[in-house]
Amino acid sequence: MTPPSKQDPVALVTGANQGIGLETARRLATAGCTVYVAARNRERGTVAAAEIGARLVPLDVTSDVSVAAAAAQVEADVGYLDILVNNAGLSGPQDDVHDLTGAGIEQVLATNVVGYVRATQLRHRR
Numbered sequence: 835m836t837p838p839s840k841q842d843p844v845a846l847v848t849g850a851n852q853g854i855g856l857e858t859a860r861r862l863a864t865a866g867c868t869v870y871v872a873a874r875n876r877e878r879g880t881v882a883a884a885e886i887g888a889r890l891v892p893l894d895v896t897s898d899v900s901v902a903a904a905a906a907q908v909e910a911d912v913g914y915l916d917i918l919v920n921n922a923g924l925s926g927p928q929d930d931v932h933d934l935t936g937a938g939i940e941q942v943l944a945t946n947v948v949g950y951v952r953a954t955q956l957r958h959r960r
């Protein structure tokens with residue numbers, strides 16, 4: 835793996851195996867950043883990272899263990915992040931309010947609220 839040059843900004847995009855996250859990661863790579871595709875789904879993450887010339891880091895933003903492992907990987911690899919794109923998220927249930935469940939809403943909050951806070955722990959400045 836080629837080490838980033840001292841000038842290259844290092845960026846990590848959560849939920850980057852598809853959709854807006856993948857497109858954001860692609861544009862950051864095109865702009866000259868060293869990019870980490872952070873993906874819960876390792877298979878799709880591997881394909882996405884290869885497609886745009888990025889590095890894969892497995893990440894589930896609902897897991898402290900997973901965030902700590904991702905932070906350790908980045909720390910060992912390049913030692914810092916310049917840019918964190920907190921993109922991973924769920925649109926959540928679109929059901930009638932009477933069909934919503936506590937478990938369903940807890941999953942949305944764990945991902946879209948607590949997950950953003952947790953993933954922000956990945957941010958290490960040079």
Ligand SMILES: NC(=O)c1ccc[n+]([C@@H]2O[C@H](COP(=O)([O-])OP(=O)(O)OC[C@H]3O[C@@H](n4cnc5c(N)ncnc54)[C@H](OP(=O)(O)O)[C@@H]3O)[C@@H](O)[C@H]2O)c1
Nearest residue numbers: 849850851852853854874875893894895896921922923924
């Ligand atoms: N598209 C819109 O119109 C729109 C509007 C408002 C807000 N947003 C927000 O913008 C972001 C991207 O939207 P999108 O349309 O590109 O969504 P998407 O295609 O559904 O992609 C969401 C990404 O988030 C990942 N993700 C979900 N839960 C995760 C977790 N616990 N840990 C790590 N990754 C997780 C998914 O990974 P997996 O493949 O592993 O599931 C996927 O890569 C989301 O946060 C979404 O809520 C989108």
